[in-house]
Amino acid sequence: MTSPHPIDRTFTALPYRRMAEAALARAQDFHVSHADFRFERIRSQDISVRDGRLQGASDTEDIGFAVRVIHDGAWGFASGVAMGPESAVRITETAVRTAQVAAAMTTTPVVLAPEPVHHDVTWVSSYEIDPLTVPLEEKVELLASWSRRLFDAPGVAHSSGSLKQVVENKFYTDLTGTTTTQQRVRLHPQLEVFGTDPETGAFDSMRSIAPPAGRGWEYLLGTGYDWEAELEALPRLLAEKLAAPSVEPGRYDLVIHPSNLWLTIHESIGHATELDRALGYEANYAGTSFATLDKLGSLQYGSPVMHVTGDRTVEHGLATVGYDDEGVQTQSWDIVRDGVLVGYQLDRSMAHEHGAALNGGRSNGCAYADSPGHIPIQRMANVSLQPAPDGGPSTEELLSRVERGIYVVGDRSWSIDMQRYNFQFTGQRFYRIENGVLTGQLRDVAYQATTTEFWNSMEAVGGPDTWVLGGAFNCGKAQPGQVASVSHGCPTALFRDVNVLNTRTEGA
Amino acid sequence: MTAPTPQELVEHALKASRSQACTVLVRSSTRANLRWANNTLTTNGVMQDVTVTVVAFHHGAEGTSTGSVSATAASLDQVGRLVEAADAAAAASEPAEDAAELVTGDATADWAERPEETSIDVYADFAPALGESFGRATAQSRILYGFVDHEMTTTYLGSSTGLRLRHVQPSGHYGCTAKPTDLSTSAWVGGSTRDFRDVDAHAMEAELVRRLGWAQRRIDLPAGRYDTILPPTAVSDLMIYAYWTAGAREAHDGQTVFSARGGGTRIGERLSRRPVQMFSDPAYPGLGAAPFVTATQSSNLESVFDNGLPLARTDWVRDGELTALLQTRHSAGLTGQPVTPYVDNLVVSVDGGTGSTDDLVAGMQDGLLLTCLWYIREVDPQTLLLTGLTRDGVYRVQDGEVTGAVNNFRFNESPVALLDRFSEASATGPSFSREWGDYFPRTATPALRAPDFNMSTVSQAQ
Numbered sequence: 027m028t029s030p031h032p033i034d035r036t037f038t039a040l041p042y043r044r045m046a047e048a049a050l051a052r053a054q055d056f057h058v059s060h061a062d063f064r065f066e067r068i069r070s071q072d073i074s075v076r077d078g079r080l081q082g083a084s085d086t087e088d089i090g091f092a093v094r095v096i097h098d099g100a101w102g103f104a105s106g107v108a109m110g111p112e113s114a115v116r117i118t119e120t121a122v123r124t125a126q127v128a129a130a131m132t133t134t135p136v137v138l139a140p141e142p143v144h145h146d147v148t149w150v151s152s153y154e155i156d157p158l159t160v161p162l163e164e165k166v167e168l169l170a171s172w173s174r175r176l177f178d179a180p181g182v183a184h185s186s187g188s189l190k191q192v193v194e195n196k197f198y199t200d201l202t203g204t205t206t207t208q209q210r211v212r213l214h215p216q217l218e219v220f221g222t223d224p225e226t227g228a229f230d231s232m233r234s235i236a237p238p239a240g241r242g243w244e245y246l247l248g249t250g251y252d253w254e255a256e257l258e259a260l261p262r263l264l265a266e267k268l269a270a271p272s273v274e275p276g277r278y279d280l281v282i283h284p285s286n287l288w289l290t291i292h293e294s295i296g297h298a299t300e301l302d303r304a305l306g307y308e309a310n311y312a313g314t315s316f317a318t319l320d321k322l323g324s325l326q327y328g329s330p331v332m333h334v335t336g337d338r339t340v341e342h343g344l345a346t347v348g349y350d351d352e353g354v355q356t357q358s359w360d361i362v363r364d365g366v367l368v369g370y371q372l373d374r375s376m377a378h379e380h381g382a383a384l385n386g387g388r389s390n391g392c393a394y395a396d397s398p399g400h401i402p403i404q405r406m407a408n409v410s411l412q413p414a415p416d417g418g419p420s421t422e423e424l425l426s427r428v429e430r431g432i433y434v435v436g437d438r439s440w441s442i443d444m445q446r447y448n449f450q451f452t453g454q455r456f457y458r459i460e461n462g463v464l465t466g467q468l469r470d471v472a473y474q475a476t477t478t479e480f481w482n483s484m485e486a487v488g489g490p491d492t493w494v495l496g497g498a499f500n501c502g503k504a505q506p507g508q509v510a511s512v513s514h515g516c517p518t519a520l521f522r523d524v525n526v527l528n529t530r531t532e533g534a
Numbered sequence: 535m536t537a538p539t540p541q542e543l544v545e546h547a548l549k550a551s552r553s554q555a556c557t558v559l560v561r562s563s564t565r566a567n568l569r570w571a572n573n574t575l576t577t578n579g580v581m582q583d584v585t586v587t588v589v590a591f592h593h594g595a596e597g598t599s600t601g602s603v604s605a606t607a608a609s610l611d612q613v614g615r616l617v618e619a620a621d622a623a624a625a626a627s628e629p630a631e632d633a634a635e636l637v638t639g640d641a642t643a644d645w646a647e648r649p650e651e652t653s654i655d656v657y658a659d660f661a662p663a664l665g666e667s668f669g670r671a672t673a674q675s676r677i678l679y680g681f682v683d684h685e686m687t688t689t690y691l692g693s694s695t696g697l698r699l700r701h702v703q704p705s706g707h708y709g710c711t712a713k714p715t716d717l718s719t720s721a722w723v724g725g726s727t728r729d730f731r732d733v734d735a736h737a738m739e740a741e742l743v744r745r746l747g748w749a750q751r752r753i754d755l756p757a758g759r760y761d762t763i764l765p766p767t768a769v770s771d772l773m774i775y776a777y778w779t780a781g782a783r784e785a786h787d788g789q790t791v792f793s794a795r796g797g798g799t800r801i802g803e804r805l806s807r808r809p810v811q812m813f814s815d816p817a818y819p820g821l822g823a824a825p826f827v828t829a830t831q832s833s834n835l836e837s838v839f840d841n842g843l844p845l846a847r848t849d850w851v852r853d854g855e856l857t858a859l860l861q862t863r864h865s866a867g868l869t870g871q872p873v874t875p876y877v878d879n880l881v882v883s884v885d886g887g888t889g890s891t892d893d894l895v896a897g898m899q900d901g902l903l904l905t906c907l908w909y910i911r912e913v914d915p916q917t918l919l920l921t922g923l924t925r926d927g928v929y930r931v932q933d934g935e936v937t938g939a940v941n942n943f944r945f946n947e948s949p950v951a952l953l954d955r956f957s958e959a960s961a962t963g964p965s966f967s968r969e970w971g972d973y974f975p976r977t978a979t980p981a982l983r984a985p986d987f988n989m990s991t992v993s994q995a996q
Contacts, residue, residue, distance in 0.1 A: 081631070084831035087603075131665045133573060162627065309679035439912055441922055443944070447994040506972070
């Protein structure tokens, strides 16, 4: 469904078109082989509550522009905040100067894969109510009332809540004539309760598993999520967790709920199939990938039930957009098919060098900059595990197949090595499975595995009814650091014989 | 048309505000960076930014409420719109629980000075030398990947109580990873700097070559607890996390490793039997940081009411005893402790710690030497158990010599527990956290030797 909203007039009234004309004209004076101009306004609001009271609220607006050129085969990038054509010209000259400095150290000339030209197109994400148009009092009142209700519940010592809201406008144009104007909305509500075991003095918490979403304020009013059920359950779930026994470390079958599995997908598949990582461009920071280009078409990433897609078009996805930051229309494609690595995420320069075998020599629309002050880099699409076709099993049916195992719900701690082999994840709650039945919560659980062993141990994926679009607001990458939002959909899935640690004894 | 100065932006905002009180923060920054991989430059940039934060304070019948609005703003009109938004937000909010009298004062002597700037020219010496390193690396079958970044941020703080404060913060860091062309191993060096005059690309390359040489012999070791030397960068990786967790409010509420069982905080409790010192000091030589509070919004760790509050050396751990946690005036009232706000640097030292990492290596019979840690995340807040991985070089030490490179490991360890378990410490010197240094570059730490560092599992990453 396409949003009925037009591009915000307070954005279109800004002088970016005149600035773009001036910038691109000045870039041509230097005979650049490529130049693009990007103008962004990112408005956000954060609200935090604690024990039923407002703790902090702040509004932020990041507005500015960037010019990127290729000159003598080298990138040059500069950004600024002062409005007007004169400022755009000055920043363009700085970008060219930067490219001239860079040319001496650029041993591989930069070339972009060609793209169709899109003449002045617009795209707006799917949402009903722009959250930034809702009065602050109304939002604080709702969050504070939720926090107060949790704080007043038996066994809850403290409660906290937060709401992040972002409305992003972006204008892009380049020397080929592509011009795009876009608008998208996303938000992330979280609630958490804290408690103490009266006998041991140990403390713990239970956090909501509601995912961040590319939706508007209607999400907080119940569209797309059952907040009443979550609020009702959190205190009871915390009490059960505080009284739960500590897990016996060992090997267990795991049934993993989408609220936990999305993050394992993000770390072990999403990042591992970014082509810039595979090529070494992130080697000094975020790391590389075991899934190198030579393994395309042959790496048995996971079991035959594993089908993973990259998708920048899914409705309400956090990485969903109409056109990327290089003017490429977004797409969806296979990354893992029948358990085998078949695709990567790439941008235009990588598509030029390596895309012939991947996407017919074209980018698949994965260039993104998180602010006007940052250069676009290859960022993650919505990378999702597909459910079983033709119905598929329910979560209950998956649980029924387990004799001795653990059901994992909600994310908490996550970590993976620099080539995406070894990972360790915890969660919000863990239930013991005995003979196909849940028999109460466990504590202190972490699962640890190697990426390909883990995905090859996946025996079954749930049906479409178990599929949930989870995700994150805060995926970090690149130097200087950039933060991107991304969604990951997945069904509940069953994994056999996974290593489980007891985090209490690990720290002893 | 000339752009308004930061001081003009501050005064315009204060004059425009219709709230009973107002605080304005202007951050003017320039940043220049170079990034490289596969022996070629990949990206670069020069960024200019001016961010204005207006905090409006509205005195109502039930207390004082606040509105905080930040935005990129380079004109008086933009600032005017910010003020309107902040005033409206303050009027619409409920009373703030951290309400307090605003800090008072006058203009400091440097208030009228312009923002300081950096440019791509900060790499005038470094860049050509790096280009030479690319050539040598290609000729000698090495691949270099790295990043240099330099930023100058000038902060102006003005308030309706008369405060006019200015602070210039230079921040810079460098890091370079090297691999042989078969990608069979990896080495890294990095550090922080204030102006790049002390960064030598040739010296950086020489250290990488030395470390790759250590890796010519490969040794596979299983998971287990190992006598391990953590160099200053790895100690910084861990201790920054402990510092960021040291909020008094959350400790007092029973949610962190610094919470006392049964209620309250662990202030006054001995965390280490050793003479460990952990402190922050805005005037620490080479690590200078803002000497006053700059809070854009209230949270567990900071309060907008504290803006302008002077900062001084604060001992978090003195002689092994926890002496302070991060306090706003509000949390100090809740916990009955002195006001000790967040300071933007951290020093860890051990009395009697002498020599360098190499000296610790020379005294080790059989153990491991790390390079740095990565992907560090909290597993258990009760013990501050952290997990993460070794990265870009774990080396076997035998009879005081490095004898080869070992596989990487996942670790599960608590920095608070390590403060009591280490067996030796070097002298303290400037360090740079591999994971957090981009955001928190001002640290000084020793190398520590931990007799039983928990290498939980083996990582295949190279």
